[in-house]
Amino acid sequence: MFSRLRTIEMPVDEYLKKFSHLNTDKSRRRWSEATCHRAPHKPFLLLSIMDLIAQGQIIENFFEPSFELVDTWNGYWQAIMPINKHSTMAYPFPRLQSDGFWHRVANPGYDADADYNVSSMARLREIYVGARLDDRLFALLMDPVTRELLRSTLIQTYFSAEVQPFLEDQAFVNLAAFTYAKDVIAGIKESTESFAQGAPEIHRVRDQGFRRAIVSLYDHRCALCGIRMRTPEGHTVVEAAHIVPWSESHDDLPANGLCLCRLCHWSFDEGLMSVGRKYEVLVSERVRIDSNMPGHVLTLRDRPIFKPEAERFWPGQENLTRHRTSCFV
Template identity: 45%
Template sequence: MIQDYIKSFSKLNRAPGKVWGSATKNRAPHKPIFLLALLDLFSRKSIQRNFIELTPEFNDLFLSYWQKVVSLGQRSSIAFPFFHMKGEKFWHLIAVPGKESSLAHTNRISTMAQLKELVLGASIDEELFANLQSEENRNILRGILIHTYFSDEVQQSLKEQCVINNEAFNYSLNILNKSHQEFIKEQPIEDNYQSAVRDQGFRRIVVMTYNHRCALCGVRIITVDGHTVVEAAHIIPWSISHNDDIRNGLALCRLCHWAFDEGMLGVSENYEVITDKLITNRDNYPGFLLNLSDRGIIGPEDKTLWPSQESLSWHRKTFALKR
């Protein structure tokens, strides 16, 4: 019954400490924030079976709530609550084969590397898993978490973040659907979406479509904590095009993103990298960027989602980029 889990969610074991302020009622916020992120995953139907694993998406959701209630400079890995949730009767860790004894004798884990050495994932009570398929039940449990563990001052911001997370997910699906239709270079502003929703939705779908790999230099790095090296870049800036189509986007590492926005790098009609001669001006030391010239870009596996030549042409003309 959902009543059993209302009680469980309202009586989470949380460590007290001076480091935790009034926003989290002077106790560690990891578990309730973790569960808010988990509820979002169920809302997205990202968990289809009773096996929960740590993914970049799970980590992003956890951090979105964490940043709303915890002071700047206080960091945490999602690995910490993932492990310590074992203190709650409904949460069951699944050991890496052969590591069952080590896991049983481990009392503390705080990093992703430590967790992945011992833990494959987790399951929850079958009854809870069934209950979480219901939007009504998820909303009840979400309300319990927000009102039990957080001060009045931050409750509204957590509710708003939940809305942003869910709308951003739906927006990313909308982007994907539209990206299989005729490309329109400039689009009317979608006034029904706030900027936080658009930004998160665009980032999610572009990074996922490019599989976390930079389209220009090819680098792909995801830390053990799920942080990716790439960002979602607009080819024609959103301020001009109002266009979040995947084909008006590129996944770029931070250096390539900056160089692209500055017109130091571009993409040709043949989807090859262009390096502007200005990159070698004066005392510049462009390093590996020079080696990218004439290399083919690394696009999505689905060729229909490669960047639009209309957008790339706008970028080349704007910065007078030539082969």
Template identity: 45%
Template sequence: MMGDGIDGYAERFARLRTNRNRKGWSGVTAHQAPHKPLLLLCVLDLFESGKVFSNLVEITDDLAELFGRYWERVLPFGRSGNLALPFFHLQSDGFWHLLPKHEDARIGPQISSLSRLQEEVLGARLDEDLYDFVLIKEYRDRLRSVLIETYFSSETRSIVLEQSFINRGAFVYSEELLKHPEDPRVKEALPVEEAYRPAVRDQGFRRAVVTAYRHRCALCGIRVRTLDGHTAVAAAHIVPWSETRDDRPANGMALCRMCHWVFDEGLMWVSSGYEISASPQLTTSANLPGYLTNLEGRGIVGPSQKPFWPDIESLRWHHENVFRAR
């Protein structure tokens, strides 16, 4: 019988109950479903980032996004990942305990959708001993190594490890951007090696801006999100990072794909009064801009906190250098 020490939990992590099917899963994931090891990597990343404050792993936006990022790196052209599957089935491995959302309620025998999981489950609790271990960096690193070395091919391990570095660094960077929105020196304190900095900066800037705008497009106001963490908006620099090295949220806006494209193409501009203006080129005879024409003269949908609103000088730069005034 396995003990309760770190050796015992390392062995449990190496013997997760996974779907082992050579026809269904390639050698990239050691011919078994990667859902459980990826979820546990996400949990370790959240503990590393200080995002989990107690022995309760909740189904949060951050957890869903991290799971999706790992999945896309490991299986970029494969089937889509489903966070609900490992979150529910990990309880069969003995150290992961689901907590019902309502007192005295019983969790169903099979849950495969996030919507139903969120209806029935408050979160998951780790064994108390395991919880104590994951609070210690040395033990987190050991458990992370077990997961990566056991469930991924030698070629894939470096990719998974890299994404783990990026996830942790991006979270810290985004928190610094949100805590110090007017300090351009935040970028000098990226907590990762030089090789990972571009990816950490991109992911951290995106998280900070999208969080500040609450996943809502600054121009058209659309907010559409899926339960597994996908969102309709992305973070757009007003002045390109290559020009200023400026990742302040005030040098960005959350924009949906269409608004992002027209803004970057100079077909729309935001004035110093935060009103939207359209370029004459948007409505040339060959174009069918649809709802975009209705945005003319409207105010943007800004963040709830004033320091995150678009910087006036950045908007002026965009008008002078990008906007197609004629």
């Protein structure tokens, strides 16, 4: 029994040491005390992978540079980094190989062991199909207990005591929002109503979960104009919008949601656009007033909206009627 325990413990000790000695930039000029004067890119990538494993989105030892992984990495970056400091997951993804447990998998025509200059997600996806971890490390990450040990090592090693709670909150929000999004899609109204009150973290869970559910149901396409644009860095032009405001409805279910681009979202909230009884686009005559130049918005009038494939996810006419009567003019 003792020897079996030792075989389990030794890999944990090995990877705890490796996680606490990642090859990172240590320029005090570039990195603040919040990240212990070290580049946080690699810790953020490992934390993001742990989150997707905890959510059940990763079940095999292979990691694509997917939009879900990029979005999670961006969430960690935005949680603690200055708003004017930008970066991309393209930096740590290929460079983590230098730490001895991460193994790049190249696309045909490229060498996984060659050090290419990668500074954008487009270039990353051109060269690499993904990456793998040591099998022993992946097994440790699949176990909740050892996964949390490794997560704690990353947070405590590379981030100041003041920042650590924000990263722990981010991990909680990521997991809870994933669960919340599944409940939204499943139509569990009791789950969404339970989030009517709560701490700021609870509001973040609801916001992130609602966005994840609605945007995925519409496949990142604006319901009113049909535009779909995603950058390689994981940014999307669309947002999740409530038909009846959350403050009035406490309803995050798909029947009260629309996926809208920023222009259509603003126009919808301002009552300049709506959706008719036959799911056609409505455009208010107010768009023509004064010196307005509505451009393509006028061409959308009477066109059918873009809806999810399954009818149960379509916007509810009861909610749309309320928007038409109380907001649209």
